[in-house]
Amino acid sequence: MVMAKKMKEGRRLKLDAFTAIIPYIMVERCDAANHFTMSFDCQAAEALIRKLRNDGYESIGILHIILAAYVRTVAQRPKINRFIRGQKIYARNGIVVNMVVKRHMRLEERDTSIKMFFDPSDSLYDVYSKVNKELEAVYADNSNSLDKTADLINYIPGLIKKFTISCFKTMDYFGLLPKALINVSPFHGSMYITNIASLNLPPVTHHLYNFGNVPIFIAFGAKRWVMELNEDGSVNKRRVIDIVFNLDERICDGYYYASAVKVLKKCLTNPELLLEKPEEVVVDNG
Numbered sequence: 001m002v003m004a005k006k007m008k009e010g011r012r013l014k015l016d017a018f019t020a021i022i023p024y025i026m027v028e029r030c031d032a033a034n035h036f037t038m039s040f041d042c043q044a045a046e047a048l049i050r051k052l053r054n055d056g057y058e059s060i061g062i063l064h065i066i067l068a069a070y071v072r073t074v075a076q077r078p079k080i081n082r083f084i085r086g087q088k089i090y091a092r093n094g095i096v097v098n099m100v101v102k103r104h105m106r107l108e109e110r111d112t113s114i115k116m117f118f119d120p121s122d123s124l125y126d127v128y129s130k131v132n133k134e135l136e137a138v139y140a141d142n143s144n145s146l147d148k149t150a151d152l153i154n155y156i157p158g159l160i161k162k163f164t165i166s167c168f169k170t171m172d173y174f175g176l177l178p179k180a181l182i183n184v185s186p187f188h189g190s191m192y193i194t195n196i197a198s199l200n201l202p203p204v205t206h207h208l209y210n211f212g213n214v215p216i217f218i219a220f221g222a223k224r225w226v227m228e229l230n231e232d233g234s235v236n237k238r239r240v241i242d243i244v245f246n247l248d249e250r251i252c253d254g255y256y257y258a259s260a261v262k263v264l265k266k267c268l269t270n271p272e273l274l275l276e277k278p279e280e281v282v283v284d285n286g
Helices: 017-025 043-054 062-076 124-140 145-154 158-173 179-184 254-269 271-275
Strands: 002-006 010-013 033-041 082-085 088-092 095-102 111-118 191-195 216-220 224-229 235-248
Touching: 010 082, 017 088, 033 254, 043 062, 043 235, 043 254, 043 271, 062 095, 062 111, 062 124, 062 191, 062 216, 062 254, 062 271, 111 124, 111 145, 124 271, 145 158, 145 179, 254 271
Parallel strands: 095 191, 191 216
Antiparallel strands: 002 010, 010 088, 033 235, 082 088, 095 111, 216 235, 224 235
16 A cells, blocks of 8 residues: 655655564664675677667667666566655655766766666666766766765865755755755665776675665676586586675565566566566556
């Protein structure tokens, strides 16, 4: 059942007593963080990327495939798109993904963050278009809305700045942060993703942020070859990508998370499924 009360980012869920109590026991997001690592055979994804690039989608890559697989997973397992606010559990309206972007790969280059907005019904083509739109905007502008907001806050003297951030945290607890601030905040959203493959490194186990409401952090690393021994003694060589998840266990139980990871892996190893919109979008009714 869903309560009528609405929030800017989602709707409050009426859940069983034990689930509702958990956020009062594990108050901070980092208290409830579970880490999980998964590898998937990326050769089918690479083949699809080559085909789509020949079809004119010149900049499509693994990032688009992973994001489209995540969006499809939310469409089938919507409970992973919940969030905690004020020790209450909410179902998020829409899918919001945050990602850090470096405009130029230089040590002195300033990082920024982008927010990408998706619908559960999006196909890989939709994800490709929306991701590229945000990336093109940030590459074309040396200072986006997040940068300008951070610069403005940084002008505030130290002690007053600390008080200001404390006020933001209190407002966030009660769901009173202005929508304009939430729309630029990298700490609010469905998921945070980082592409460590661009640095040719394995994925890191990244922490969750206690401020805001992002319940999932995904990091994926560079492709690597693995050798697997078959039952008949032969050796199979596969190309894989490792993904590390950091999950807020308060939003759904481990069995549900495991089911969602299986959906994600199925989409990653059979990426042609993402070319069409989902036949059904499941709604989170608690």
